[in-house]
Amino acid sequence: MAAVAVAGALLLTGCGEQLRGGFLPEPITSEGAEYLTFWNGTWIAAWAIGIFMWVLIFWCVIAYRRRSEDEIPTQFRYHVPFEILYTAVPILLVLTLFGQTVKVENTLLHIQEDPDVVVNVAGKKWSWDFNYVNEDVYETGVQAYTLNEGREGVPETLPTLVLPVDSRVEFVLTSRDVIHSFWVPQFLIKLDMIPGRVNIFQVTTTQEGTFDGKCAELCGSYHSEMLFNVSVVSQEEYDAHIESLRDAGQTGQLGPELDQYELQSDQDEPLRGRSGN
Numbered sequence: 001m002a003a004v005a006v007a008g009a010l011l012l013t014g015c016g017e018q019l020r021g022g023f024l025p026e027p028i029t030s031e032g033a034e035y036l037t038f039w040n041g042t043w044i045a046a047w048a049i050g051i052f053m054w055v056l057i058f059w060c061v062i063a064y065r066r067r068s069e070d071e072i073p074t075q076f077r078y079h080v081p082f083e084i085l086y087t088a089v090p091i092l093l094v095l096t097l098f099g100q101t102v103k104v105e106n107t108l109l110h111i112q113e114d115p116d117v118v119v120n121v122a123g124k125k126w127s128w129d130f131n132y133v134n135e136d137v138y139e140t141g142v143q144a145y146t147l148n149e150g151r152e153g154v155p156e157t158l159p160t161l162v163l164p165v166d167s168r169v170e171f172v173l174t175s176r177d178v179i180h181s182f183w184v185p186q187f188l189i190k191l192d193m194i195p196g197r198v199n200i201f202q203v204t205t206t207q208e209g210t211f212d213g214k215c216a217e218l219c220g221s222y223h224s225e226m227l228f229n230v231s232v233v234s235q236e237e238y239d240a241h242i243e244s245l246r247d248a249g250q251t252g253q254l255g256p257e258l259d260q261y262e263l264q265s266d267q268d269e270p271l272r273g274r275s276g277n
């Protein structure tokens with residue numbers, strides 16, 4: 001009852017919005033929304049179990065306290081029903097959490113055939129190239145300069161990834177040099193970009209607006225300036241944006257010829273026995 005009262009009070013205050021959002025960025029994809037439900041469910045379960053255990057602990061401490069100097073409380077052991085209970089209940093909890101985790105992970109990493117939009121995002125020290133694969137146009141960015149000038153005016157200098165709303169979008173993640181990580185906080189998922197490898201995930205956009213994107217893997221001196229914008233717009237605006245890239249002559253793809261790393265000839269050998277790596 002105390003928990004319900006506290007939760008009720010929080011929901012009625014300004015904290016309520018954040019509490020319902022699990023103190024996470026507001027999801028802008030259907031996968032993000034599903035993840036948020038799982039996250040909140042996990043916390044509700046954890047609090048319910050925690051409160052139940054605290055009540056039991058304090059009840060024991062108070063109800064079975066020693067009442068006089070020479071009294072010893074009733075001693076008992078090998079209480080089989082209890083032992084079965086505190087073995088079975090945690091196993092059930094762990095299995096439930098495990099099952100739900102697998103279910104949500106499968107949703108987040110599900111790759112659908114024929115997505116509406118495919119974007120090859122290449123991370124580079126310290127910015128991004130966006131190749132719109134089906135449209136055969138590209139956008140390229142340079143590093144943001146936030147350290148000296150602060151945040152003001154910076155978003156206009158950043159590369160913008162434009163996506164249509166209510167669409168299935170595939171990100172094909174590659175790197176031109178070192179390990180980066182493609183992170184749009186409001187997707188509630190991020191994935192590493194590893195030189196020589198291709199990582200893929202898809203989202204279904206549900207909300208129009210302009211959102212922040214950044215690198216989430218410490219990749220060098222200007223990692224913190226590796227920023228971009230994500231603009232989710234109507235299909236018409238998306239088509240117009242693609243046209244504007246075409247008109248600007250940004251046709252074709254910024255391919256692997258721009259990569260700065262060299263594949264090592266011994267890369268397929270096991271790491272064991274190699275030195276200096």
Ligand SMILES: [Cu+2]
Nearest residue numbers: 180215219226
């Ligand atoms: Cu980076």
